[in-house]
Amino acid sequence: MPVREAPLFIGGRWVGGQTGGTFEVLNPATSEPIAVVPNGGADQARAAVDAAANAFPKWAAMTALERGAVLLRARDILTAKLDALARLVTEENGKPVAEARGEVSFAIQYLPWFAEEARRVYGEIVPPPVPHKRLWVTHQPMGVVAAITPWNFPATMVLRKIAPALAAGCVVVLKPAKETPLTAIEIARAFEEAGLPPGVFNVVVGRRAAPIADVFLKDPRVRKIAFTGSTEVGKTLMAQAAAQLKRVAFELGGNAPFIVFDDADLDRAVQNAVAIKYLRVGGQSCICANRIYVHRPIAEAFLARFTEAVRAIKVGSGFDSGVQVGPLINAETLEKVEGFVKDAVARGARPLVGGRRLTEGAYGKGFFYEPTVLAEVREDMPVARDETFGPIAPVMIFETDEEVIARANNTTFGLAAYLSSRDLRRVIRVSEALEYGLVCVNDATGYTHEIPFGGFKESGLGREGGRQGIEEYMEVKSISLNIS
Numbered sequence: 001m002p003v004r005e006a007p008l009f010i011g012g013r014w015v016g017g018q019t020g021g022t023f024e025v026l027n028p029a030t031s032e033p034i035a036v037v038p039n040g041g042a043d044q045a046r047a048a049v050d051a052a053a054n055a056f057p058k059w060a061a062m063t064a065l066e067r068g069a070v071l072l073r074a075r076d077i078l079t080a081k082l083d084a085l086a087r088l089v090t091e092e093n094g095k096p097v098a099e100a101r102g103e104v105s106f107a108i109q110y111l112p113w114f115a116e117e118a119r120r121v122y123g124e125i126v127p128p129p130v131p132h133k134r135l136w137v138t139h140q141p142m143g144v145v146a147a148i149t150p151w152n153f154p155a156t157m158v159l160r161k162i163a164p165a166l167a168a169g170c171v172v173v174l175k176p177a178k179e180t181p182l183t184a185i186e187i188a189r190a191f192e193e194a195g196l197p198p199g200v201f202n203v204v205v206g207r208r209a210a211p212i213a214d215v216f217l218k219d220p221r222v223r224k225i226a227f228t229g230s231t232e233v234g235k236t237l238m239a240q241a242a243a244q245l246k247r248v249a250f251e252l253g254g255n256a257p258f259i260v261f262d263d264a265d266l267d268r269a270v271q272n273a274v275a276i277k278y279l280r281v282g283g284q285s286c287i288c289a290n291r292i293y294v295h296r297p298i299a300e301a302f303l304a305r306f307t308e309a310v311r312a313i314k315v316g317s318g319f320d321s322g323v324q325v326g327p328l329i330n331a332e333t334l335e336k337v338e339g340f341v342k343d344a345v346a347r348g349a350r351p352l353v354g355g356r357r358l359t360e361g362a363y364g365k366g367f368f369y370e371p372t373v374l375a376e377v378r379e380d381m382p383v384a385r386d387e388t389f390g391p392i393a394p395v396m397i398f399e400t401d402e403e404v405i406a407r408a409n410n411t412t413f414g415l416a417a418y419l420s421s422r423d424l425r426r427v428i429r430v431s432e433a434l435e436y437g438l439v440c441v442n443d444a445t446g447y448t449h450e451i452p453f454g455g456f457k458e459s460g461l462g463r464e465g466g467r468q469g470i471e472e473y474m475e476v477k478s479i480s481l482n483i484s
Contacts, residue, residue: 012198055199141169414456
């Protein structure tokens with residue numbers, strides 16, 4: 001397959017990288033290059049911030065209706081290209097094309113949601129304490145936003161950040177993941193076609209994130225850093241952003257518990273566990289089930305059905321018919337997942353399904369790992385303590401509600417949690433006690449556009465989606481008028 005060239009988008013123009021340097025984007029199912037991308041660096045980041053800062057006053061002065069109209073045109077353009085975008089996501093990310101199509105379709109809907117929310121950013125008239133004053137409160141866009149997105153959801157992570165920012169009146173410089181920059185570039189093309197003014201949205205791709213992020217962190221015109229990625233990187237960005245008191249919004253790592261109580265609908269619980277553990281980028285998701293807790297009275301029955309369902313999962317190239325789980329993103333991730341399993345087994349865990357790298361035939365060209373279920377896992381094992389980001393399900397047994405709540409909360413993470421139960425009293429009690437930003441009950445579909453999404457503890461700061469999503473990109477201004 002011939003590789004494509006993909007330029008950077010800065011100030012409404014398609015440009016090259018630093019000193020003509022490039023790097024390859026690989027298909028993780030084949031390890032073959034699918035694109036050659038200009039390698040952007042600090043110079044390109046500075047140019048993008050310049051373009052954004054110049055574009056900000058005019059874009060911020062437009063009405064919410066006018067800005068929303070651009071977002072809606074971009075929605076229509078991306079919708080017309082949905083199938084092509086889904087295939088592109090599969091090429092650079094590896095997820096099955098049906099899953100990729102679902103992701104792109106979901107991601108696009110952030111555009112109409114925030115186009116509409118922009119018209120509902122209301123101010124306040126506040127009763128004054130004295131008769132000769134009038135007080136009111138308004139909301140104004142922050143300015144230049146630097147967005148840094150990961151590779152696991154190349155469309156959703158981009159649009160979930162830029163849609164509210166643009167709708168609010170901010171301007172954006174995006175640094176997408178080096179593994180999956182092509183989807184972001186196509187999103188920029190759609191905005192260009194939709195008539196977005198030059199400089200309002202810019203894309204800087206680079207093999208190394210540090211030089212680009214350094215510009216974002218040191219340029220005082222960048223007023224906010226919006227980042228999705230690991231907790232460790234988030235802490236570093238936060239520490240460096242503190243020098244200028246930049247606003248930050250972070251969606252970071254997770255260690256999601258999936259709790260199955262003895263009154264659960266077992267068939268639904270198994271279906272949901274498989275879906276949220278394996279069928280979301282092969283477990284490479286911050287909200288995927290990372291620890292499965294099963295009530296002892298139904299543990300044997302659950303494990304029998306769960307292992308049977310996992311054994312039936314079809315692994316392969318995302319373009320092959322019937323494939324449910326594609327490759328891991330790269331060799332480093334594959335080695336990390338393999339290391340988690342080897343360590344757990346050495347410490348006493350027992351593989352019930354999987355537990356090995358797939359290398360036969362076509363598997364040998366990519367980064368494939370067999371969907372795995374581990375029994376007899378303990379919380380002190382890294383596979384249960386850390387975010388595994390792979391198709392590994394550690395299963396643990398619990399005795400009481402109070403015990404499993406304590407064990408589920410005993411982590412520095414707090415992004416998503418799942419529970420299966422038909423007892424409404426238990427559902428309310430447990431969901432309120434879990435220290436997580438998202439709690440799904442008898443549900444594996446996760447968040448949606450209409451509700452805020454974000455983490456407790458070290459899983460992040462701020463919220464994306466819902467009405468709160470647009471507020472994250474606005475400053476609150478109080479105005480006091482003396483009419484005496």
